[in-house]
Amino acid sequence: MDDQRELQPIVVCRDVHKWYGNFEALKGISMEVKLTEVVVIFGPSGSGKSTFIRTINRLEEHQQGDIIVDGIELGHDVRDIEKIRMETGMVFQQFNLFPHLSVMQNIILAPMRVRKWSKDKSEEIAMQLLERVGIPEQAYKYPAQLSGGQQQRVAMARALAMQPKVMLFDEPTSALDPEMIKEVLDVMVELAESGMTMLVVTHEMGFARGVADRMFFFDEGLIVESGTPKQIFNDPQEDRTKLFLSQILQH
Amino acid sequence: MSVSKITSRPPAPPGLRTWMRENLFNNWYNSLLTIISIIFIVILTGVVLRWIFVDADWRPVIQSPLLYLIGQYPRDMLWRIGLVLVLISFLIGVSWGVWGGLISSFAITMGTLMAVFALIPFQVAELTFSLRGVMLFNVVLIYLGFILGRKVSISGRNLAIAWFLASVIIIFVLLPGFAGSEIMPKVPSTLWGGLLVTLILAVGGILLSFPIGVALAFGRRSSLPVVKGFCIAFIESIRGVPLVTILFMFSLILQVFLPTGSRFDRLLRALVAVTIFSAAYTAENVRGGLAAVPPGQTEAGKAVGMSSLQINMFIVLPQALKAVIPAIVGQFISLFKDTTLVIILGINELLGMGRAIINSNAEFVQLQFEVYMFIALIFWIFSYAMSHTSRQLETALGVGER
Ligand SMILES: Nc1ncnc2c1ncn2[C@@H]1O[C@H](COP(=O)(O)OP(=O)(O)OP(=O)(O)O)[C@@H](O)[C@H]1O
Ligand SMILES: [Mg+2]
Numbered sequence: 001m002d003d004q005r006e007l008q009p010i011v012v013c014r015d016v017h018k019w020y021g022n023f024e025a026l027k028g029i030s031m032e033v034k035l036t037e038v039v040v041i042f043g044p045s046g047s048g049k050s051t052f053i054r055t056i057n058r059l060e061e062h063q064q065g066d067i068i069v070d071g072i073e074l075g076h077d078v079r080d081i082e083k084i085r086m087e088t089g090m091v092f093q094q095f096n097l098f099p100h101l102s103v104m105q106n107i108i109l110a111p112m113r114v115r116k117w118s119k120d121k122s123e124e125i126a127m128q129l130l131e132r133v134g135i136p137e138q139a140y141k142y143p144a145q146l147s148g149g150q151q152q153r154v155a156m157a158r159a160l161a162m163q164p165k166v167m168l169f170d171e172p173t174s175a176l177d178p179e180m181i182k183e184v185l186d187v188m189v190e191l192a193e194s195g196m197t198m199l200v201v202t203h204e205m206g207f208a209r210g211v212a213d214r215m216f217f218f219d220e221g222l223i224v225e226s227g228t229p230k231q232i233f234n235d236p237q238e239d240r241t242k243l244f245l246s247q248i249l250q251h
Numbered sequence: 252m253s254v255s256k257i258t259s260r261p262p263a264p265p266g267l268r269t270w271m272r273e274n275l276f277n278n279w280y281n282s283l284l285t286i287i288s289i290i291f292i293v294i295l296t297g298v299v300l301r302w303i304f305v306d307a308d309w310r311p312v313i314q315s316p317l318l319y320l321i322g323q324y325p326r327d328m329l330w331r332i333g334l335v336l337v338l339i340s341f342l343i344g345v346s347w348g349v350w351g352g353l354i355s356s357f358a359i360t361m362g363t364l365m366a367v368f369a370l371i372p373f374q375v376a377e378l379t380f381s382l383r384g385v386m387l388f389n390v391v392l393i394y395l396g397f398i399l400g401r402k403v404s405i406s407g408r409n410l411a412i413a414w415f416l417a418s419v420i421i422i423f424v425l426l427p428g429f430a431g432s433e434i435m436p437k438v439p440s441t442l443w444g445g446l447l448v449t450l451i452l453a454v455g456g457i458l459l460s461f462p463i464g465v466a467l468a469f470g471r472r473s474s475l476p477v478v479k480g481f482c483i484a485f486i487e488s489i490r491g492v493p494l495v496t497i498l499f500m501f502s503l504i505l506q507v508f509l510p511t512g513s514r515f516d517r518l519l520r521a522l523v524a525v526t527i528f529s530a531a532y533t534a535e536n537v538r539g540g541l542a543a544v545p546p547g548q549t550e551a552g553k554a555v556g557m558s559s560l561q562i563n564m565f566i567v568l569p570q571a572l573k574a575v576i577p578a579i580v581g582q583f584i585s586l587f588k589d590t591t592l593v594i595i596l597g598i599n600e601l602l603g604m605g606r607a608i609i610n611s612n613a614e615f616v617q618l619q620f621e622v623y624m625f626i627a628l629i630f631w632i633f634s635y636a637m638s639h640t641s642r643q644l645e646t647a648l649g650v651g652e653r
Contacts, residue, residue, distance in 0.1 A: 059550050078558075086556035096551035100569050109565060110555035162555055 010035050010070055010166055010197055011056060017064035018051055018221075025051045026062065027221040033166070036195045040208040040229075043218030044244060049201040052218070053168050056199070057088045070165055086114060089159030093171040095151045097143040097158070103130070104139045107158045115162065122161070129157035133187050149180030153187055160191075167191065169200040203248055209233060217241045311608055311615040312625045316368075317377050319604055319625075322444015331425050331435065332447070333385045337392060338417050340365075342410075344393040348400020349410055352643055360636040362393045422451075440518040444599040446629065448518065452590040452600065453633075456525040457583050463526065464533025469563065471538055482534070489531035494589055498524045502596050521593040529586045536578045540571030580641035584634045602626055 011033040018026035025048045033039050041049050054060040056067060058074055058081045067074040069084045098106050107129065108122035117125075130136040133153035135146075143151055152172055159167060172188070173181045185207050192198055192211040202208065208215055209229050216226045217238070225238045236242045265273065276282040312319070321332055340361065347358040369386035371378065400410075426443070428435040443451075470482035489497070501524040502517075544567050552562035572579075591602040599607055605622045609615045615622070 057554055059553060082556050082558065085554060088554075090551075090554035092547060092551065092554075094547055096545075096547040098548065098551070098566055098570075100573060110557060113561050113565065114556045159555065 008035050009033065011199065012068040013056070013065065014067075015065040016052070016055060016062045016067060018048075018055060018060060018062045025221050026055070028065070029221075029223060030065075031216065031223070033197060033199060035165070035197050037213045038192045038196075038198045038211050039200065040212040040215045041199065041201045041218060042203055042205075042208070042215065042244075042248075043224075047218040048221040049218050050170050051221075053170050053199055053201055056166075056168060057085050057090055059090075082114075086162055087165045088168055089156075089162060089164035089166070090168045091152070091155050091159055091170070091172045093174050095143070095148070095155045095175070097151055097155055099143050102140050102142055103135075103146070103154050106143070106154060107161045110158070111161050125161055125163075126157065129160050130154075132160075132190075133157050134183070147180060148176045149183045152176065152180075152184045156184075156187055156191075166197045166199065169198065169202065171201050171203075173202065173204060205233075205245075205249060217244065219244075307621050307624075308618050309621055309625075311612070311618050311622050313373075313375050315377060315608065316375060318608060319445045319601065319629075321447045322599055322604055323442040324444070324447065325438060325442065328428075328436075328438060329382070331428070331438075335421050335425050336365075336385070336389050338421065340389040340392040341396045342414055342417055344396020344398075345400040345405065346396075346410060346414075347393070348397040348402075349405050349407065352647065353640060356636050356639045356643065358393055358397070360632060362390045364632070366390050422455075440516055443518065445604040446601050448593075448598060448600040449587075449590050451518070452522055452525055452593060453583075453587040455522050456529050456586055456590070459522075459526045460529035460533055460586075461579075463530040465537050465568070467530060467534035468537035468541060471534065472541060486531045486534050489527060490535065494524070494528050495592055495595060497528055498592060498595055517596055517598055521596050521598055525586065525590060525593070528589075529582065532582050533579060536575045536582060537571060539578070540573075540575035541567060543574050544570045576641055576644055580637060580644075584637050587634060587637070588630060601629065 009032045011031070013029055013031045016026055016029045017024065029048075029052055031039075041053065043049055051060055055062045056069060056074075062074075070087045072080050072084050074080065074084060098109070101109065104123065104126055107126040108119065111117045111122040111125065112119060115122075127136060127139065130139055133156055135150050135153055138146055138150060138154070143154065146154065156172075169188070173184050176184060181204070185204060188198075188200070188207065189211055200207075200212075212229050214226060215229055215232045217224045217232070217240075219240055225232070225236060225241045232241070233245070236245060275285045317326070324332060343354065343358045343361060347354040365386045368378075369383040369390070424435070426438065427440065428437045430437040467482050467486055470478050471486065473479045473482070498521065501520050505520055548566050548570065549562055552566045557565070590600055593600055594603040594606075605626045609619050609622055
């Protein structure tokens with residue numbers, strides 16, 4: 001039973017192409033992510049990592065190929081798009097918290113307006129999530145009153161409050177001061193261990209080594225190499241992968 | 252180590268003498284400036300007070316204060332104005348209790364004005380005993396409403412509905428009345444005047460133009476070319492023309508296009524003109540605010556599955572409005588003052604009433620200055636209340652400012 005569930009693909013991308021004007025940012029990306037899998041995407045700047053992860057919840061529109069999330073094909077129907085977005089949480093590099101709302105209001109906004117859950121239920125879920133990310137005492141502060149690490153954990157709680165099936169992360173620790181990176185990664189590790197399906201763009205190789213099931217190396221809009229962390233770190237096949245890994249593992 | 256314990260207390264606030272030495276007399280030229288300013292202020296105050304209480308002749312104001320307030324509204328129908336006031340006072344009081352600080356300056360301004368009106372310490376023929384009584388009753392009513400709003404929990408939405416119902420009753424029933432009715436005969440708007448008309452135009456213009464302006468601002472960002480084109484054309488053509496011209500055009504165009512005989516109420520015409528004028532400016536202000544909201548905010552809203560409408564309502568618009576409150580309030584204050592221009596449509600709002608009063612009596616022509624000072628004071632009080640509220644609103648919304 002359990003094995004079958006794990007084999008079920010939740011995100012399917014087939015030959016996805018994306019152009020910005022004449023510039024081809026994605027040149028045919030194919031990827032299948034199964035339930036509870038943790039996938040790390042890495043690669044040099046400008047290789048299309050953000051573009052790719054943002055096509056999955058249609059923050060960017062792809063022009064060719066198929067993207068299927070939770071059995072729904074990403075087309076032009078607004079209802080399909082909104083349904084997919086309900087099932088995919090996203091955490092941004094710049095947090096993107098709503099500055100005019102308190103932490104609590106940030107978290108309960110979508111559960112109340114989109115899921116139509118009651119205020120009580122939403123607040124209860126929000127409080128549980130704030131406990132989970134370790135900042136229940138900040139519930140009634142405003143984003144500007146929190147540190148970067150705390151803001152990013154609120155952003156995770158906000159995404160999780162919709163009880164999504166997949167979580168997308170776009171360099172969640174890149175905008176943080178070094179001493180705050182760990183508190184955010186700890187939450188992500190806990191989330192991965194709890195069985196959440198995750199697609200993570202990151203250069204935190206410790207995180208990848210620890211919890212990733214598979215890794216994808218992007219360069220110039222293509223997947224150059226993929227494999228388990230063991231394969232990628234110990235036995236990379238492509239020169240570009242080797243070069244890139246040697247560069248980022250130096251420090 | 253123990254020393255740091257002692258100094259860790261914040262320093263005591265300085266006494267008055269220290270403050271004066273530091274702020275007013277900290278060097279010789281500042282001391283000189285301070286002294287010159289004090290002398291200037293004392294002399295000016297003396298001159299002004301002397302003029303107000305000795306030299307000025309307030310007869311054109313005192314003789315018929317009701318003209319300034321309500322124009323020619325039939326005096327035997329005064330009870331209707333009284334009822335309007337009672338409704339508004341009560342609701343303002345309740346709103347103050349429920350919404351707190353923001354309404355307070357309006358409630359207090361209104362209460363003070365009516366108290367002054369009721370307690371003017373000399374004989375004014377028009378200010379009958381019962382009129383003063385009603386005014387005083389209204390002051391009490393504001394306070395009672397305030398207590399009620401505090402004690403009883405009334406939701407903001409219900410209060411907004413109450414305001415809406417009250418304005419419908421006031422605008423469609425109490426003020427105009429019904430043709431042929433015995434108790435509440437029709438009072439044509441040509442008889443309305445003074446502050447009543449100024450306030451109807453200003454409040455009506457503000458309340459109507461705000462949603463229209465917001466809609467135009469969004470329309471201008473629309474991806475639909477027709478909507479976008481219409482909004483740009485509307486905004487730019489209105490903004491390119493002075494209000495006086497719009498008022499003129501309205502009175503002429505409507506006369507030409509409406510079938511003869513169907514008289515489109517003059518006051519309504521003015522209200523429409525003022526509204527579209529103000530809407531165009533609101534749209535431009537709001538557009539600036541919308542542009543200032545970072546795209547990441549919209550993306551975050553999309554990422555949790557919100558619809559565009561929800562994103563605009565709950566995420567983008569609140570942040571945009573917060574950024575442009577000072578500009579919008581400033582614009583509403585100009586709108587309030589610009590209502591004086593409706594004189595050209597033959598509507599006697601407050602300023603027009605003043606001129607009419609001056610021209611009505613050869614003696615008063617000498618006393619124009621007093622009349623204009625009185626009118627300026629009324630305009631100033633309302634404008635000041637508005638800008639004060641705006642500053643409070645900014646502080647209230649400033650919580651969690653980046
Ligand atoms: N809105 C856009 N318009 C035009 N070109 C864009 C746009 N967004 C991204 N690009 C281009 O697409 C390419 C891929 O960008 P993307 O942001 O996906 O890279 P990335 O792998 O996330 O890089 P980084 O590590 O710097 O975040 C880049 O060459 C970038 O210049
Ligand atoms: Mg990126």
